[in-house]
Amino acid sequence: MRDLAWIDLALTSARPQAMGALLRYFRDLDMAEEAFQEACLRALKTWPDKGPPRDPAAWLIFVGRNSGIDQVRKRARNQPLPPEEVLSDLEDTESDLAERLDGAHYRDDILRLLFVCCHPDLPATQQIALALRIVSGLSVKQIARAFLVSEAAMEQRITRAKAKVGAAGIAFETPDAAARAERLGLVSAMIYLVFNEGYSAGLPEKADTPFCAEAIRLARLLLKLFPAEPEIMGLTALLLLQQSRLAARFDAEGQIVLLEDQDRSLWDRAMIDEALVLIDKALRHRAPGPFQIQAAIAALHARAATAAETDWVEIDLLYQTLERIQPSPVVRLNRAVAVAKREGPEAALALIEPLAGKLSGYFYFHGLRGGLLKQLGRYREAHEAFDRAIALATTSAEAAHIRQHIDQMQREAAGL
Amino acid sequence: MLYAVLCYDAESEVCAWSKEMDDKVMADLGAVNQRYAEAGKLGPVARLMPTTAAVTVRKGATENIVMDGPFAETKEQFLGFFVLQAETLDEAIAFARELSAANPANGTYEIRPLQFFNPGVPIT
Structure with a gap:
């Protein structure tokens, strides 16, 4: 029992490296996956008796590679297709566990594996599903449940995504510094998408999805491979800070609790501390980027002992910086929250009114606008905005939260 | 005699633990x-x-260099330590065995007798 649990963990943690190397050998996602599965089956058979290998990833690569080559040979007997053209460096199948010393390969292998999931033709949901399936090794069932679709539908989505990636061709040459930096940027964005899918989904519907924890694991993995990249430090810190509030984000009924109303004693101190260290490390590089700035903003919330002690001036300044390097209506919207705290609802409303066209289909825009109008006592307009927000809500918790605002407003309007 | 009992394990595995599992360990x-x-x-x-x-x-040629990351890239990482007072080495080994039994991972415990120990002050 204990052995099996341990083996499961070892397979999970070795997966990105092993899959990355097998993808390099076989140059085909399905073949790499099959080979990895076969290696895992053999691990489950032999590890309980022989004990764990010293380097599980190297073991899985070696065994997976041999079983994959066997498969290709078996198929070749039935098909006239020359397998050697499909495979790379077949002749050095005997180069055994020396693989584990191959640090340079290992880094680019994992980056490539993550990178194939970020293909620009894939919509965000497919990128997320593919990464969770291929890199994290979540089951199709787990992923389907999180996306609230059937297993068959998710299976089909993943198959289609793989076909697209395969047709587009995977870049196997070792990337130069510029290409590597570009890959890192895309992969970071994809990891953030994975996190957001778990985070913004909102409890209670998706309470048991492991997306957020997986995203943090991937971010840490990326940071381990590229330890001196301040944006990856920022990404990891940002995810840790958001995840640190998990226990405080919903009440016993599954209703959303806003940041300012959260019980801060429920925040996970270990995650916050780790994030603050990463931000300190990133700052030393003096190369700010969007993830670092967002992490710094989240850190200001984490450092405030009470909501009233939040440094809104600094948060406003950080959002202004973020807007300069990454102009976006959503950033402006977030900045408006800080402006509302600093200068009041009128100034914030003036800031977001010009966004009405671009964000007309955005839940948070109407939610915030309604909240500001409500503060100004413009109840009728607030009601309209809240109604629109409810229509755009994607989870019942979001809708319920807005309804609370409306109820409260009606009590205020009635002079209660 | 004072002993440091040093814990090593693959952090990629420890970091993949669920919160429940981590709390239990x-x-x-x-x-x-x-x-x-x-x-x-x-x-x-x-x-x-x-x-x-x-x-x-x-140490750099002129000034110290600050590098991101740990001292060495290793398969297992140094994850934590315990300082133990034990009469004999066997007693220290028994302690490490108990830690190992309580820990479901395949962590390794290195026992290093202390040469010098400053318990420090209570940190505020």
Whole structure:
């Protein structure tokens, strides 16, 4: 029992490296996956008796590679297709566990594996599903449940995504510094998408999805491979800070609790501390980027002992910086929250009114606008905005939260 | 004699633990610690953050160089330590065995006798 649990963990943690190397050998996602599965089956058979290998990833690569080559040979007997053209460096199948010393390969292998999931033709949901399936090794069932679709539908989505990636061709040459930096940027964005899918989904519907924890694991993995990249430090810190509030984000009924109303004693101190260290490390590089700035903003919330002690001036300044390097209506919207705290609802409303066209289909825009109008006592307009927000809500918790605002407003309007 | 009992394991595995599992391991290790503490034998205990949180200061030609990451890239990482007072090496080994039994991972415990020990001051 204990052995099996341990083996499961070892397979999970070795997966990105092993899959990355097998993808390099076989140059085909399905073949790499099959080979990895076969290696895992053999691990489950032999590890309980022989004990764990010293380097599980190297073991899985070696065994997976041999079983994959066997498969290709078996198929070749039935098909006239020359397998050697499909495979790379077949002749050095005997180069055994020396693989584990191959640090340079290992880094680019994992980056490539993550990178194939970020293909620009894939919509965000497919990128997320593919990464969770291929890199994290979540089951199709787990992923389907999180996306609230059937297993068959998710299976089909993943198959289609793989076909697209395969047709587009995977870049196997070792990337130069510029290409590597570009890959890192895309992969970071994809990891953030994975996190957001778990985070913004909102409890209670998706309470048991492991997306957020997986995203943090991937971010840490990326940071381990590229330890001196301040944006990856920022990404990891940002995810840790958001995840640190998990226990405080919903009440016993599954209703959303806003940041300012959260019980801060429920925040996970270990995650916050780790994030603050990463931000300190990133700052030393003096190369700010969007993830670092967002992490710094989240850190200001984490450092405030009470909501009233939040440094809104600094948060406003950080959002202004973020807007300069990454102009976006959503950033402006977030900045408006800080402006509302600093200068009041009128100034914030003036800031977001010009966004009405671009964000007309955005839940948070109407939610915030309604909240500001409500503060100004413009109840009728607030009601309209809240109604629109409810229509755009994607989870019942979001809708319920807005309804609370409306109820409260009606009590205020009635002079209660 | 004072011994440092140093814990090594693959942090990629430890970081993949669920929160429930992590909490349980910490509680189980805590129970071992408590018995030794009550017997007056256990000094400082620390768990280190992942090596991604580390920086390393090295001597440079003119000034020290601060590098991101741990001292060495290794398959297993130094994850934490316990300071134990034990009469014999066997007693220290017994303590490490208990830690190992409480820890479901394949972590390794290195026992290093202390040459010098400054317990420091209570940190505020």
